[in-house]
Amino acid sequence: MSRFMDFCAAGRAALLEGRATFDRPPVEGATRWGAAAVLRPEGEVLDRLAELAAEAGPVVGAGHWVHDRAALHLTLRSLEPYRQVVRERGDYGAALAAAAEGLPPVRVELRGVAAHRGGMLVWGAPADVTLVTLQKRFAHELGAASAFESWERDIWYVSVVHFAAPVAAPEEIVAWCGERVGLRVGLAELTRAEIVQFAHTGAGMRLVPLEGVTLG
Template sequence: MTTKFDHLFAAAVPRIANGTHQRDELPREGGRWPISVVLRPSPDSTLAHTLDALTQEAAELAGPGHWQTGRLGAAHLTVRALEPRRENIPPDDPAVARYLSALQRATARSTWPVGFRVTGLTLTPGSVMACAEPLDAAADAFSDHLTTELGPDAWFEPERRDIWYLNLLHFTTDIADPSPLINWVATHRTTPIGTTLIPTPDLVRSTHHPGPRPHMHPIPVPA
């Protein structure tokens, strides 16, 4: 059966091959990387270390400058983004207070931990992605509870996301030689990567960390 991950790969390959792939930019007001609810594998878990190693491999193939989103401590599954990005969030922000209250209620209504099986890699027009499947109905149920508890604050992403995934690498610039990256992902399309049990969700925003392994790093909100 063809999956959405298969469709993403098929659509992304020609764009990456001819250099018309998407390129992330540093975060800005009203843009990407907003306050979000995420599920994060424990940095101590085998899966987190496996994803970190795969992220390093992908980065070596893609070349310098791309964001290593799947590195240790940064890898995450996004449940939903809650608003456009805001650069400055006051400590007493009323929207954040509502988000936290809704998250607490949704968490209390849900079964924990939630589990995922990571079944392989794919490409999107803007990233190298690890494909995930829930081990049971708990993850989708939590997402639905969160929508209900957010009420009007669910406006930004009103529908449940139709796939679960962890991005390993976000493209930010040219890929000098895309063929090795495409071939490497193709060989890992159905390579089992591991499982994880996540005990709690997090409300986070992301900050850009430059350096040898640049990435957007999720930090708790409020922080």
């Protein structure tokens, strides 16, 4: 939890000091919003995340990407720059299937809402070793193709908002998240891992499933 609190403090400072960043619709070759391996929450946890995102909408104001339930996800690994055609989808899918073989569903405790310079998120803490095991296996199966995400992801979260325009009311955003810093969303049991690409809808991003595997 201390890592989360440090993240909250850094995000709060960034916003209040005017250092927010915002996304634009991706173009071919952009470093963000390329194909990725993700896990998507389901059931009551998904309902609660969708409610949180909807509640955050009026706080951040118009022009931002407030994610609907179909866009909420936890990223396992980013795979490549943004491309309209994902040529390696079959290879990515095969690597994910091999990595997931024999593993149970991933369990992640979702607790705490935080603002950061690029949006708002819900923090995730793995309930056991399954998520990290899947991560390491997937990197191994990808081999050289894993190089796009060169860092080892050690923080987990579900984004509910991405800023997509200048932030008009940072104090309100920081206060809203501060009131929910200890909020328990629930224990997410993630039963499916997917390779997806992202598409801009005009008002946000949607996930387009390419390949997938059931855990457990």
